[in-house]
Amino acid sequence: MGKIIDALQQALPLLGVAANVTAASTSNIFAVPDSAWKSLNDSVSGRLHLASPAGLPCFTSYESAWGLDANAPNAAQCQTVKSGLSTSLDIISRFGGYHNPTFSTCMRRGQKCTLTATEGIRNDTCFQGTVPDYYVDAQSVEDIQKSLQFAQQYKLPVTIKNTGHDYRGGSAGVNTFAIWTHNFAPDPVITENFTPDECPSPVGPVVTYHAGQIGTHLYNSLQGTGYMIVAGSCPSVGPSGGWVAGAGHGIFTPSFGLGVDNVQQMKVVLPNGTYVTANRCQNQDIFFALRGGGGGTFGVVTETTTKLHPDQEYSYAFVQLPVTDVRGANEVLVANAERWSEEGWGGVYGVLDVAGSPNLVWLGYNANLNLDEGKASLKPVTDYLEALPGSENLVSIFKTLPNQITAQNDPVLLSILLPEAGVSLTRSSRLVPKKNFQTADGQKALVDALMENKFGWGAVIASPTNYTLAESDQPGGPGESSVSPAWRDSIWHLTYTTTWDPADPVATTPEALASMFQEMSEAMDPIRAITPGAGAYQNEADVYEPDPIGSFWGEKNYARLLAIKKQLDPDNLLSCWNCIGWNVNDERHECYLNVRGIGPSN
Numbered sequence: 001m002g003k004i005i006d007a008l009q010q011a012l013p014l015l016g017v018a019a020n021v022t023a024a025s026t027s028n029i030f031a032v033p034d035s036a037w038k039s040l041n042d043s044v045s046g047r048l049h050l051a052s053p054a055g056l057p058c059f060t061s062y063e064s065a066w067g068l069d070a071n072a073p074n075a076a077q078c079q080t081v082k083s084g085l086s087t088s089l090d091i092i093s094r095f096g097g098y099h100n101p102t103f104s105t106c107m108r109r110g111q112k113c114t115l116t117a118t119e120g121i122r123n124d125t126c127f128q129g130t131v132p133d134y135y136v137d138a139q140s141v142e143d144i145q146k147s148l149q150f151a152q153q154y155k156l157p158v159t160i161k162n163t164g165h166d167y168r169g170g171s172a173g174v175n176t177f178a179i180w181t182h183n184f185a186p187d188p189v190i191t192e193n194f195t196p197d198e199c200p201s202p203v204g205p206v207v208t209y210h211a212g213q214i215g216t217h218l219y220n221s222l223q224g225t226g227y228m229i230v231a232g233s234c235p236s237v238g239p240s241g242g243w244v245a246g247a248g249h250g251i252f253t254p255s256f257g258l259g260v261d262n263v264q265q266m267k268v269v270l271p272n273g274t275y276v277t278a279n280r281c282q283n284q285d286i287f288f289a290l291r292g293g294g295g296g297t298f299g300v301v302t303e304t305t306t307k308l309h310p311d312q313e314y315s316y317a318f319v320q321l322p323v324t325d326v327r328g329a330n331e332v333l334v335a336n337a338e339r340w341s342e343e344g345w346g347g348v349y350g351v352l353d354v355a356g357s358p359n360l361v362w363l364g365y366n367a368n369l370n371l372d373e374g375k376a377s378l379k380p381v382t383d384y385l386e387a388l389p390g391s392e393n394l395v396s397i398f399k400t401l402p403n404q405i406t407a408q409n410d411p412v413l414l415s416i417l418l419p420e421a422g423v424s425l426t427r428s429s430r431l432v433p434k435k436n437f438q439t440a441d442g443q444k445a446l447v448d449a450l451m452e453n454k455f456g457w458g459a460v461i462a463s464p465t466n467y468t469l470a471e472s473d474q475p476g477g478p479g480e481s482s483v484s485p486a487w488r489d490s491i492w493h494l495t496y497t498t499t500w501d502p503a504d505p506v507a508t509t510p511e512a513l514a515s516m517f518q519e520m521s522e523a524m525d526p527i528r529a530i531t532p533g534a535g536a537y538q539n540e541a542d543v544y545e546p547d548p549i550g551s552f553w554g555e556k557n558y559a560r561l562l563a564i565k566k567q568l569d570p571d572n573l574l575s576c577w578n579c580i581g582w583n584v585n586d587e588r589h590e591c592y593l594n595v596r597g598i599g600p601s602n
């Protein structure tokens with residue numbers, strides 16, 4: 001008898017015993033007969049598992065959905081989990097691991113199973129939190145079809161989890177049945193002159209990759225082929241998962257378009273278990289929804305086929321200096337923002353907190369400018385910094401990078417992204433339109449608003465400012481995507497960020513978390529006030545974004561997305577926080593806090 005069946009057999013009898021614990025649950029997950037779970041397990045080749053938080057081996061008791069019980073800690077397993085606490089690839093390799101661990105905890109009840117790097121076995125309770133109760137480790141289209149057919153039969157709330165990077169907890173959910181796509185990752189395949197199914201003509205070179213593929217493997221697979229691709233800056237984000245579902249930006253999106261603009265075809269298992277192909281020639285509604293409508297909502301994407309571009313050399317700039325005159329630094333960055341966007345820079349700049357003091361940081365990659373042009377482009381900022389006291393500490397690196405892989409592996413870029421692993425973090429986003437930069441009054445208003453925030457700021461320069469959207473992808477066209485139209489006329493994806501230790505007992509009380517989320521959300525209000533009608537990037541947004549519909553999709557896209565959602569998933573089996581068609585009082589969201597009047601009322 002397999003280990004999984006043993007585990008299932010140990011757990012399933014608890015259904016009756018712990019009926020009082022689950023009585024408050026409305027999830028149909030507890031009404032599924034044991035025999036049905038067992039036959040699902042058989043149909044997915046033994047890949048059905050009971051889910052537990054990654055930290056469980058370090059605790060002496062465990063409160064799962066079936067109640068509180070003693071837990072036999074395992075020192076060796078505990079040590080293994082602890083040693084990978086802040087290693088992205090380690091975290092994503094565990095179903096119960098979340099890049100942003102707070103979203104696996106029950107924030108509302110202060111219940112968690114998070115670990116510190118120093119503590120060993122803890123005489124304490126590990127809580128299930130928002131970690132789903134069961135998951136299928138899906139490794140084929142058939143596994144996903146069987147799982148969704150099963151969910152349909154028993155009307156189960158479904159969570160889709162890939163890497164667990166989501167900043168708003170989309171890949172977790174209380175008392176849900178999860179489909180884990182991380183291990184569905186065969187090698188990417190290049191096709192030199194691809195014709196999307198049912199389309200009349202080829203679209204050129206593409207690469208096809210599956211649901212569990214991560215950025216770094218995709219980039220590595222293209223090394224030496226002469227091609228480059230638009231994917232995320234973070235090496236471990238899933239380009240076929242939440243990244244593309246939300247829009248998908250990276251260091252080259254200004255010149256080559258957003259992730260959604262580059263997709264040529266997607267394959268998806270719909271909530272009713274049917275497997276369909278979506279592209280510009282068939283299932284255009286689904287193609288629209290999967291590219292911008294948000295992850296975890298319309299089906300499980302199994303593979304994505306994306307355009308390849310000829311690789312080339314890129315100009316690189318990295319400039320950094322601590323600054324005391326924050327207003328002056330803000331002014332120089334705001335004054336030159338439009339120029340930099342027109343010149344095609346991608347990357348990030350801003351006045352960020354570095355080791356407790358404000359630093360002007362400018363990190364960019366450019367496919368259009370040569371080295372001298374790159375230096376000239378940044379002269380306003382380097383001149384400004386060279387004239388400051390302390391300029392002997394100025395870091396100013398300009399060079400030519402030979403190809404995309406060198407840019408994606410840039411140690412400076414990775415030093416910004418990788419420390420996020422295992423840290424709890426929340427952000428706020430605003431897509432700041434070009435027009436805000438075009439007048440002296442507009443620039444002053446922007447600087448004033450930036451000065452009001454206490455978190456420091458980073459402007460991700462990722463809008464497709466140097467990219468012409470194909471006729472087919474214009475509004476009303478067969479390749480239209482559902483991302484906020486604000487992406488098309490913004491210069492900045494402005495972000496504020498704050499972090500905390502997910503195991504810190506003080507920082508993780510419901511009150512402390514609520515006030516921190518509220519502060520982060522309200523910090524963006526002055527920028528919202530001067531950018532009416534603009535948007536926000538749903539994948540890196542405020543958990544309590546006050547206008548999710550207007551900001552993430554715009555009213556027109558939202559109306560179409562909602563109609564598609566109702567047609568594909570009338571029972572709302574697939575859902576997540578602030579996703580199309582969601583219900584804030586759905587049990588799966590019960591661990592969220594109530595902040596700014598947004599949150600579960602039960």
Ligand SMILES: Cc1cc2nc3c(=O)[nH]c(=O)nc-3n(C[C@H](O)[C@H](O)[C@H](O)COP(=O)(O)OP(=O)(O)OC[C@H]3O[C@@H](n4cnc5c(N)ncnc54)[C@H](O)[C@@H]3O)c2cc1C
Pocket residue numbers: 099159160161162163164165166167170171181211231232233234236237238239240241242243244245246247248249250294295296297299300301302417418420421539540576
């Ligand atoms: C360190 C870090 C760096 C980042 N860098 C970037 C960046 O450079 N550019 C950028 O645009 N974003 C970036 N992001 C944000 C990222 O795009 C989102 O977190 C995204 O949701 C991650 O998707 P995932 O599939 O990897 O993660 P998950 O958390 O597993 O999934 C995210 C959402 O997508 C859904 N989902 C996952 N797989 C599928 C599927 N196959 N079918 C349908 N739904 C699915 C899930 O249900 C969930 O709602 C970054 C995030 C982090 C933490």
